Amino acid sequence: MLIFRVLEETPASTVRLLTLGAWELRNATRSLTRYKPLLLLAYLVLEGPQLRTHLRELLWRSARDPSASLRVAIHQLRTVAPQVLLEEGSYLRAVVSSDLGDLLSAARAGEHHRVLSLHQGRFADTVDRHDEQEDITDWIQGTRRTLAQRVITAALEVETRRSLTATEQAALETTSPESCDPVHLQSLAGLLERLNSPLLARLE
Structure with a gap:
């Protein structure tokens, strides 16, 4: 050890x-x-x-x-x-x-409001401006996928109780939809449609 x-x-x-x-x-x-x-x-x-x-x-x-x-x-x-x-x-x-560790911990604990408050933008956004090796690029995309799933799940849970605040909607709209699996992508599309979000156009 x-x-x-x-x-x-x-x-x-x-x-x-x-x-x-x-x-x-x-x-x-x-x-x-x-x-x-x-x-x-x-x-x-x-x-x-x-x-x-x-x-x-x-x-x-x-x-x-x-x-x-x-x-x-x-x-x-x-x-x-x-x-x-x-x-x-x-x-x-x-x-x-x-913020990354705190968001994932909040997701595990079912603290949906905290998940949304912590998601202030896309993970490692500046890294896309640099040429990176395939392995670390795959890891970055995988992390974005995981975060998108957690944020979408949190938004859906919050929405069952009340409308999302503007800040919470912004957290949802800064996920990486291109990283989502089909199930979460469908959930995201439905939620964005109900919110009348302009991000919906990116999914079509």
Whole structure:
């Protein structure tokens, strides 16, 4: 059983990773918006501890020196939040609060209103502006699909009790419909039609 150690001791409560709409690692005084280090951190948040060799292959396969690229990304993250990563041997693990983690936890707990309030935009939206390797692109699309399913389910549950607020409707409309499976896509279309949402045209 691996026992992870803190790289440096710094209070973690002020540090937060934002991935939904925003793309930022933020503490009380500093922030980081570089897409690759944050993609590394988001992957670790969702997938748990990972071998450095796997991370190098996943994110920097085509780099001239993948090991150096990983070290640079880790350094950039530590500059904002020294305690954000734990390590033991060849493994890295993220220790940070995030909108992504909170949304998935809220979905598991059936906290539908919280799911909608946390979904402020599409996951990893800025990453689409960069050329990425197929494996990590597939992971991003899979994450968007999972989030879309959770948001649609939450919206449907809330709608059974009352009308969606404008903020909740906006959360629904910032999902990635192209990532949905047929069942959730049909549910989304029906809900958007009832809301008279302009997003419905994108599904037709």
